[in-house]
Amino acid sequence: MNSVASNDSPLGGVPQSGLSRISEFWVVRALLGSSLISGLLAIGVVALQLLGSPTLRTVLLIFLINLMVVLGLQVFTGNSGVVSFGHVAFMGIGAYVTALLATDPAVKVGQIPDAPGFILNAHLGFIPSTLVAIAVTCAIALPVGIVFARLSGAAAAIVTLSWLVIVRTVLANWDTVTHGTFTFYGIPAATTVWWALGWVIVAITVARLFRESGLGLSLRATSSDELVARAVGVNMLRARLAAWVLSAAFAAAGGVLYAHFILALAPTSFEFDLTFLLLVMVIVGGRSVSGAVIGATLISVLNEFLRQGENSIERFGLSTMVLAAIFVGTMILRSEGLLGRWELDELIARRWRSARAGGGSIEPSVSRSGTPKDATGDEIRSTEPR
Amino acid sequence: MIAFSASEAIQQIVNALSLGSTYALLGLGVAAIYSVLGLINFAHGELVTLAGFTMYALRIYDVPWLLVVPVAIIAAGIAALAMERIAFRPVRGAPPVTLLLTTLGLSIIIQNFLLLTLGARSKSLGIGDWSNSTFHVAGIFVQWFDVATVLTTAASLVLLTVFLRKSVRGLALRAAAEGLTMTRLMGIRADSIVTGAFVVSGILAGIAAFFYIGTLGQVGYNYGFSPLLKGFIAAVIGGLGSLGGAVAGGFTLAALEIFFQVALPAENTPFTGAIVFAMVIVVLLFRPQGLFGRSLATERV
Amino acid sequence: MSVKRLLKRDRDPEGVPEPSVPGALFAATNLSARYGVSPVLRGVDLHVMPGEIVTLLGANGAGKTTFLYTVMGLVQMTSGSLVYEGQDLSALSPEDRVNCGIALSPEGRRIFAKMTVEENLRLGAGIKHQAQYGENRDWVFGLFPVLERLQGTTAGLLSGGEQQQLAVGRALMSKPKLLLLDEPSLGLAPKIVATIFDLINSLRGEGVTILLVEQNVRLALDIADRGYVLQTGQLELSGDAQDLKKNASVEEAYLGLAVGS
Numbered sequence: 001m002n003s004v005a006s007n008d009s010p011l012g013g014v015p016q017s018g019l020s021r022i023s024e025f026w027v028v029r030a031l032l033g034s035s036l037i038s039g040l041l042a043i044g045v046v047a048l049q050l051l052g053s054p055t056l057r058t059v060l061l062i063f064l065i066n067l068m069v070v071l072g073l074q075v076f077t078g079n080s081g082v083v084s085f086g087h088v089a090f091m092g093i094g095a096y097v098t099a100l101l102a103t104d105p106a107v108k109v110g111q112i113p114d115a116p117g118f119i120l121n122a123h124l125g126f127i128p129s130t131l132v133a134i135a136v137t138c139a140i141a142l143p144v145g146i147v148f149a150r151l152s153g154a155a156a157a158i159v160t161l162s163w164l165v166i167v168r169t170v171l172a173n174w175d176t177v178t179h180g181t182f183t184f185y186g187i188p189a190a191t192t193v194w195w196a197l198g199w200v201i202v203a204i205t206v207a208r209l210f211r212e213s214g215l216g217l218s219l220r221a222t223s224s225d226e227l228v229a230r231a232v233g234v235n236m237l238r239a240r241l242a243a244w245v246l247s248a249a250f251a252a253a254g255g256v257l258y259a260h261f262i263l264a265l266a267p268t269s270f271e272f273d274l275t276f277l278l279l280v281m282v283i284v285g286g287r288s289v290s291g292a293v294i295g296a297t298l299i300s301v302l303n304e305f306l307r308q309g310e311n312s313i314e315r316f317g318l319s320t321m322v323l324a325a326i327f328v329g330t331m332i333l334r335s336e337g338l339l340g341r342w343e344l345d346e347l348i349a350r351r352w353r354s355a356r357a358g359g360g361s362i363e364p365s366v367s368r369s370g371t372p373k374d375a376t377g378d379e380i381r382s383t384e385p386r
Numbered sequence: 387m388i389a390f391s392a393s394e395a396i397q398q399i400v401n402a403l404s405l406g407s408t409y410a411l412l413g414l415g416v417a418a419i420y421s422v423l424g425l426i427n428f429a430h431g432e433l434v435t436l437a438g439f440t441m442y443a444l445r446i447y448d449v450p451w452l453l454v455v456p457v458a459i460i461a462a463g464i465a466a467l468a469m470e471r472i473a474f475r476p477v478r479g480a481p482p483v484t485l486l487l488t489t490l491g492l493s494i495i496i497q498n499f500l501l502l503t504l505g506a507r508s509k510s511l512g513i514g515d516w517s518n519s520t521f522h523v524a525g526i527f528v529q530w531f532d533v534a535t536v537l538t539t540a541a542s543l544v545l546l547t548v549f550l551r552k553s554v555r556g557l558a559l560r561a562a563a564e565g566l567t568m569t570r571l572m573g574i575r576a577d578s579i580v581t582g583a584f585v586v587s588g589i590l591a592g593i594a595a596f597f598y599i600g601t602l603g604q605v606g607y608n609y610g611f612s613p614l615l616k617g618f619i620a621a622v623i624g625g626l627g628s629l630g631g632a633v634a635g636g637f638t639l640a641a642l643e644i645f646f647q648v649a650l651p652a653e654n655t656p657f658t659g660a661i662v663f664a665m666v667i668v669v670l671l672f673r674p675q676g677l678f679g680r681s682l683a684t685e686r687v
Numbered sequence: 688m689s690v691k692r693l694l695k696r697d698r699d700p701e702g703v704p705e706p707s708v709p710g711a712l713f714a715a716t717n718l719s720a721r722y723g724v725s726p727v728l729r730g731v732d733l734h735v736m737p738g739e740i741v742t743l744l745g746a747n748g749a750g751k752t753t754f755l756y757t758v759m760g761l762v763q764m765t766s767g768s769l770v771y772e773g774q775d776l777s778a779l780s781p782e783d784r785v786n787c788g789i790a791l792s793p794e795g796r797r798i799f800a801k802m803t804v805e806e807n808l809r810l811g812a813g814i815k816h817q818a819q820y821g822e823n824r825d826w827v828f829g830l831f832p833v834l835e836r837l838q839g840t841t842a843g844l845l846s847g848g849e850q851q852q853l854a855v856g857r858a859l860m861s862k863p864k865l866l867l868l869d870e871p872s873l874g875l876a877p878k879i880v881a882t883i884f885d886l887i888n889s890l891r892g893e894g895v896t897i898l899l900v901e902q903n904v905r906l907a908l909d910i911a912d913r914g915y916v917l918q919t920g921q922l923e924l925s926g927d928a929q930d931l932k933k934n935a936s937v938e939e940a941y942l943g944l945a946v947g948s
Binding site: 551554555557558560561564565567568569570571572573574575576578 | 780790800806809
């Protein structure tokens with residue numbers, strides 16, 4: 001794998017003094033690190049919210065909602081290295097559950113008269129509805145995760161894609177409950193910038209804590225070299241499952257925010273286009289938490305400009321095409337993403353340390369990958385060297 | 387279960403053969419690249435749409451079909467070549483995840499490029515009256531188009547088999563599926579093997595395009611997703627890495643689709659897709675080698 | 688000529704390469720190579736004269752197979768030189784090196800199991816030698832009659848000894864000038880191994896120069912003209928095969944043959 005050079009361990013992010021056991025220090029490190037990126041984010045959000053036009057504020061809110069789901073993607077794909085196309089499905093589930101529970105029964109009856117009583121009569125507040133939505137999504141995520149935690153690479157990609165399609169099909173066809181392909185309207189408004197920002201900051205903190213925790217480290221070890229990690233005894237399945245369910249929770253939270261913002265749902269909102277957009281954010285930014293945030297910021301800004309350009313010249317498809325080109329460019333030039341799997345605070349710490357050490361690079365010249373390659377980049381699928 | 391009359395059953399079998407042929411071609415296209423490189427080309431569906439748009443463009447100028455089809459097939463082959471040069475070669479040797487994402491990005495780029503240049507509305511592409519004409523046999527009506535599908539696929543398979551068995555480059559493709567490095571040690575350039583795999587994949591996509599797009603009667607910028615999925619499912623069911631398996635997988639998929647379409651009550655037919663996906667997941671989990679192929683677990687790491 | 692002990696301290700610490708060997712078909716000079724991050728070959732000097740059989744010996748993990756892979760270009764060399772027929776190999780891709788006339792019969796045979804014997808041989812001729820395919824194939828059949836008998840059989844169904852013959856025969860299909868053999872005795876019963884080595888010896892008369900990597904010291908030194916001994920990536924001994932054989936008891940301990948290899 002293209003690990004960034006480190007003479008520490010394949011895990012990256014483990015400090016130079018990492019020979020000592022990772023004890024309660026990791027909590028402190030995680031909290032400090034997440035505060036840094038959360039602080040930066042908060043400053044930006046507050047500034048835009050107070051100074052920006054109504055349009056800008058809407059874009060900002062959408063950005064935060066997307067960021068919520070992106071953080072979920074980071075928790076799973078960023079740590080495990082397994083690409084998931086299925087998180088938007090969890091976003092959709094979360095959105096629909098909260099929609100069904102929080103909407104006024106009088107409004108529901110007109111749309112889904114044949115729905116079960118407990119749904120029709122439910123009229124929960126914002127917080128209770130959110131909690132139930134997240135709980136239900138996690139409950140669904142658990143068996144799905146158990147089923148596919150073993151898979152990697154192309155298999156996982158296809159399975160998660162299938163999951164997206166399955167959920168989408170169910171949402172679109174379970175007419176009695178979801179109102180099928182028709183819009184489900186009447187969701188009470190509850191999402192504000194401050195709620196969204198607050199939840200995102202919590203998510204950043206939790207994601208960072210997970211990354212530094214035992215489970216997170218296990219997961220990142222398997223992403224670098226699965227065989228070695230499993231040989232050492234890392235319980236990959238458990239770590240992956242934990243990440244999967246946690247990430248589903250984040251995605252569901254994003255879906256809740258979305259539902260109570262847009263106030264009307266249709267299955268078409270939770271499809272591949274959004275999936276790809278979010279994936280680009282995580283990959284381009286770099287697979288760490290701050291990488292995801294920075295990637296989301298950059299891509300959202302870029303996307304906004306491109307969309308406006310698109311609209312003004314009436315040539316649709318341009319924004320996505322440019323994003324995809326950036327995506328492919330990232331794969332070719334720097335597949336680790338901008339931050340290269342490091343957290344922002346880790347990068348700063350390394351720069352500081354190397355500056356103190358006299359400006360010399362502390363990174364040994366490590367070859368791009370640990371696996372033997374020949375001159376043209378082909379891996380040698382041979383037995384061990386004799 | 388609904389009771390069948392014999393002629394209805396035969397009708398469905400004919401449908402399954404025709405549909406299966408198209409799926410078999412798509413599955414082969416996906417398997418061709420996977421068997422050599424361990425890579426799922428997410429942009430395979432775009433090869434189909436590109437061939438379809440080529441046909442559309444030529445038909446605008448009233449080019450006869452006899453010319454349109456070979457040109458479209460060649461166009462798909464060239465597009466596959468370009469894909470290899472532009473998107474695959476720069477990332478050769480990268481971990482599988484990177485390769486996968488690169489083909490995905492490429493797929494999106496092509497789709498949006500088509501959207502940008504040709505617009506969102508699908509272009510209608512009528513094959514012509516002869517495709518709808520039927521003949522009567524054994525109590526059922528058979529479309530000539532279906533017959534053409536099955537025969538063309540059979541011919542393609544024969545040609546492909548001859549290529550793979552008799553020509554050195556074909557042997558090299560099969561050998562590369564067993565071990566690319568060993569094949570290079572025969573003095574056969576890895577580049578030429580990879581290019582060969584892509585070209586074969588492109589040609590197969592082009593042939594499939596004629597029947598796939600022809601059945602739909604139209605082509606649009608985002609029409610590539612479905613052929614990609616069909617091809618992938620066919621290849622998985624048959625066992626990724628096995629070309630014969632991909633063909634078997636294509637027919638199996640067609641049989642399953644038609645079965646569910648007929649067996650399920652009308653309001654549940656949209657769930658056919660979801661059910662098939664669920665079965666794919668089951669296959670991937672419990673029998674990753676499919677019917678004939680090698681396990682996904684042994685893909686290049 | 689006696690056996691040279693090439694201990695590290697005897698060599699110039701700067702690692703200045705020795706001048707290339709005149710008249711050699713192939714020469715590796717001060718060759719170092721790396722597998723990922725870890726160095727596996729250090730300053731290896733080895734040469735093969737035309738028509739010779741040279742053997743490279745060493746215990747498990749000594750670097751013998753890595754050496755062959757480096758010669759073929761599958762492993763990156765970090766310093767030193769590889770010269771074949773007066774030509775510097777370092778810029779050439781593995782395929783180009785094969786097309787220059789070097790062929791490898793790899794460790795574990797690595798034949799294409801799903802293809803027939805004949806198809807394996809056809810591939811051995813590569814794209815370059817397809818015109819001479821029939822002629823080369825008949826030559827190989829002459830050397831390995833078993834292969835002619837089994838030509839339609841799927842390679843995966845052959846016995847170990849038959850597969851070894853196929854691996855060597857396949858390598859010969861390109862009429863190489865230099866044949867690299869990696870542990871042909873591996874995993875084979877003694878009687879079969881004897882047959883294989885007889886066949887290898889007979890190749891000498893066919894104008895093929897051979898570099899033989901082996902763990903079976905006795906057999907290798909029986910048919911070789913000269914030998915080298917590799918230990919953890921460095922050359923420790925070199926000399927005439929007869930002289931090396933006289934050091935047999937030393938070699939046994941030295942190579943750790945007593946320790947379960």
